[in-house]
Amino acid sequence: MPAYVLRRLLVSALILLGVSLITFFLLYVLPADPVRQIAGRSATTATVESIRRELGLDQPFLIQYGHYLAGLLQGDLGRSYLQKTEVATLIASRLPATLLLMVGAIFCELALGLSMGIAAALLRGRVADQALMMASFVTVSAPQFVVGLLMLYVFAVKLGWFPIGGYGTFLHLVLPALTLGILGSGWYSRMMRSSMIDVLRADYIRTARAKGLGRARVVLRHALPNAILPVIAMIGIDIGIFMGGIVVVESVFGWPGIGQLAWQAIQRVDIPIIMGVTLVSAIAIVLGNLLADLVAPFIDPRIRLK
Amino acid sequence: MKKLLASTALLLALTLPALAEEYTPDPNAKQGGVMLMTYKDDVATLDPAIGYDWQNWSMIRSLFDGLMDYVPGTTDLRLGLAESFEISDDGLSYVFKLRPGVKFHNGREMTAEDVKYSLDRVTLPATQSPGSGFFSMIKGYDAMVGGTATSLEGVTVVDPLTVKIELSRPDATFLHVMAINFSSVVPKEAVEAAAGDFGKMPVGTGAFKMTEWTLGQRLVFARNPDYWRAGEPYLDGVTFEFGQEPVVSLLRLQNGEIDIPGDGIPPAKFTEVMDDPAQKAMVVQGDVLHTGYITMNVTAAPFDKVEVRRAVNMAINKTRIVQVINNRAAPATQPLPPAMPGYTADYAGYPYDVEGAKKLLAEAGFPDGFETDLYVVNTDPNPRIAQAIQQDLAAIGITVNLQSLAAPNVIEAGGAGTAPMVWSGGLAWVADFPDPSNFFGPILGCAGAEPGGWNWAKYCNPDLDKAAVAADSMSDPAKLAERLKAWSDIYMKVMEDAPWAPVFNDQRFTMRGARMGGEGALYVDPIATVNFDYVYVK
Numbered sequence: 001m002p003a004y005v006l007r008r009l010l011v012s013a014l015i016l017l018g019v020s021l022i023t024f025f026l027l028y029v030l031p032a033d034p035v036r037q038i039a040g041r042s043a044t045t046a047t048v049e050s051i052r053r054e055l056g057l058d059q060p061f062l063i064q065y066g067h068y069l070a071g072l073l074q075g076d077l078g079r080s081y082l083q084k085t086e087v088a089t090l091i092a093s094r095l096p097a098t099l100l101l102m103v104g105a106i107f108c109e110l111a112l113g114l115s116m117g118i119a120a121a122l123l124r125g126r127v128a129d130q131a132l133m134m135a136s137f138v139t140v141s142a143p144q145f146v147v148g149l150l151m152l153y154v155f156a157v158k159l160g161w162f163p164i165g166g167y168g169t170f171l172h173l174v175l176p177a178l179t180l181g182i183l184g185s186g187w188y189s190r191m192m193r194s195s196m197i198d199v200l201r202a203d204y205i206r207t208a209r210a211k212g213l214g215r216a217r218v219v220l221r222h223a224l225p226n227a228i229l230p231v232i233a234m235i236g237i238d239i240g241i242f243m244g245g246i247v248v249v250e251s252v253f254g255w256p257g258i259g260q261l262a263w264q265a266i267q268r269v270d271i272p273i274i275m276g277v278t279l280v281s282a283i284a285i286v287l288g289n290l291l292a293d294l295v296a297p298f299i300d301p302r303i304r305l306k
Numbered sequence: 307m308k309k310l311l312a313s314t315a316l317l318l319a320l321t322l323p324a325l326a327e328e329y330t331p332d333p334n335a336k337q338g339g340v341m342l343m344t345y346k347d348d349v350a351t352l353d354p355a356i357g358y359d360w361q362n363w364s365m366i367r368s369l370f371d372g373l374m375d376y377v378p379g380t381t382d383l384r385l386g387l388a389e390s391f392e393i394s395d396d397g398l399s400y401v402f403k404l405r406p407g408v409k410f411h412n413g414r415e416m417t418a419e420d421v422k423y424s425l426d427r428v429t430l431p432a433t434q435s436p437g438s439g440f441f442s443m444i445k446g447y448d449a450m451v452g453g454t455a456t457s458l459e460g461v462t463v464v465d466p467l468t469v470k471i472e473l474s475r476p477d478a479t480f481l482h483v484m485a486i487n488f489s490s491v492v493p494k495e496a497v498e499a500a501a502g503d504f505g506k507m508p509v510g511t512g513a514f515k516m517t518e519w520t521l522g523q524r525l526v527f528a529r530n531p532d533y534w535r536a537g538e539p540y541l542d543g544v545t546f547e548f549g550q551e552p553v554v555s556l557l558r559l560q561n562g563e564i565d566i567p568g569d570g571i572p573p574a575k576f577t578e579v580m581d582d583p584a585q586k587a588m589v590v591q592g593d594v595l596h597t598g599y600i601t602m603n604v605t606a607a608p609f610d611k612v613e614v615r616r617a618v619n620m621a622i623n624k625t626r627i628v629q630v631i632n633n634r635a636a637p638a639t640q641p642l643p644p645a646m647p648g649y650t651a652d653y654a655g656y657p658y659d660v661e662g663a664k665k666l667l668a669e670a671g672f673p674d675g676f677e678t679d680l681y682v683v684n685t686d687p688n689p690r691i692a693q694a695i696q697q698d699l700a701a702i703g704i705t706v707n708l709q710s711l712a713a714p715n716v717i718e719a720g721g722a723g724t725a726p727m728v729w730s731g732g733l734a735w736v737a738d739f740p741d742p743s744n745f746f747g748p749i750l751g752c753a754g755a756e757p758g759g760w761n762w763a764k765y766c767n768p769d770l771d772k773a774a775v776a777a778d779s780m781s782d783p784a785k786l787a788e789r790l791k792a793w794s795d796i797y798m799k800v801m802e803d804a805p806w807a808p809v810f811n812d813q814r815f816t817m818r819g820a821r822m823g824g825e826g827a828l829y830v831d832p833i834a835t836v837n838f839d840y841v842y843v844k
Binding site: 030032033036037038039040041043044045046047048050051055079082083084085086089093094097152157164166167168252253254255256257260261264268 | 346347348350351353356358431432434436437438439442448451452453502503504505506520521522523547548549550551554557558712713714715717718721748749753756758759760
């Protein structure tokens, strides 16, 4: 096990290195000059060149990347071109909001997805089952900005149940978390349904029924705990999907997380922030996957880590 | 016209040490209350040497002061931290007497050393200030930018309350430069204590001081009790909330929850707002020193022919384009906006004349027109405006392919000279200070025509460059009319060569809640956008 973890961590480091190289290269070849953005329209050529020198952007690609990497190894993500603040500080100040949103979203997708999946499994083959599975299709394919705007319009503007975007209270969290959660709930409901159907066919369930246990007890005590385990292991992998969704959802709801930070930085060609947010997202995804793999053997002893 | 007269008064004032009269305060103004303003995006920085966008410009103005200032709601210069100044006869030396007893937000008294430090800081390459170029007339500027000096040779501390600034050339715009945000006086110890983060921990001498900034969420300004202008500001504080979509802000304004939607009226809601008397009552309209224009790259065919460029000028139906943006602008005739001194009021611009334009094209050797690219920023309403231009040009046989891209990409293509035509919307020139020279150098002068410059027409007329330098050297009050005429002539010559097709001059529309007081001009201040120092709660 420790050897496995060590190997996986090494592989993770290589993945992050790859991500940083690719992102850095893409930003390097971008047909937009960050120095022009910083220098503004009134800058003289001399001013522009002096800023380019200050930022080291007059250096060849590999040297620029080398400098970035050297900083990175010391935990230095650089400073924002336009805000001049350390990228690590900016990300740290916004990470709690994103984590809160993620927790809320995971709760929503589990609550929605699992209950839909269980209901569909128990009502297998009936109209309700088909309706639920159809609903899961819709939620998986609905674009998040559409769902988000629709939620805002209906529940905040028309009904006035929730604040119209923003951050601060539990009520602010509900709509963005639900928007993110709805997408995931579709996947979870389908997985939960098939897992539950498998378990309900198992011998021990038949035994439980034969003992004369009530339907509720069979489902809740015997079937659910076994059926839910493989589904739970999915959460780690889910983080990647979340990272993609937060940029959209945070912007729609004015949620002050790293997704919003990334969106603003992209508009301003603020390369150090784009790099920083990309790396933090990559780390989250890599760790999420690792966690999912590490948890798997505990959930299902038949799985062995090699 | 009233605006024009006001601006002319400014130029008179500019050249005379006796400046515009002090502001007459609103008799109904009273102190108290906190104003709530919303924005979609967080503020990038509050460092006066760095901040250069429409959002932080007004905030920085209320946290900091420079030697010079403007009368609220106007483009008229008045004294700021300087109590008085003297200009030498040759226009090369300015001696500023500072007001005694002005305190920074950290409690320390401001001195001439701080003025020198601030000007050195903004011109040091390490600061990476986008405003550095404004100070190029100060003696020793080139050595600063070249990295061979760390202090401006031309700025001398005479005594704790006197600073002398020597110029390398007479420059009639110098007092304006002393009034822009980049000239704000900052305390060295606070900049150093912030360790590179002064933009998040600003300390100035301004009417407000920053008391809280929760990144991405809210920013709080509180009244500076030690402010040197007695009785000001009126508000106890200003709170900015971030992360609010413009449409959401509008709803909150209607509910009375906020006082000003910082991002203005969303374009899609403009007609609805103007048609509803209750909402329209909250709208304030004002002039912006702005011109929206189409550039044509004069260095490459087919726009190397002046007939073609004139034909484009005649083919554009400006009135219709103004309608496309719900009349939020007025048709433009020349590069300068009407509110700017030097504007040629009796010049009507190129007429809208499709037949005449076709004739010019035929004369230039393009009887059947040609195909070209128009670069445009991909945010509303610019693509819609570009489509209108596309239709207008199609009428004279020019097939325009729209290249709708993100702002940095359009700037890059314009700077590199690969864009035959650029629609300036979303990037358009808004004057940094109210002086005709401000519309020339970087966007119509030879310096800006270099690769990467903002002169996307690549128009370089050495004679006009010389004329511009000559005009800006006229800091002698007796030559005021001559200077204004010189600038007017320069822009008329530009129109003759037609590197641009000026399309419209923006009007600023904003909204304020019913409880906010103060004349409308304070909410659409041509210099400060919103003048926080003088608005008040009724």
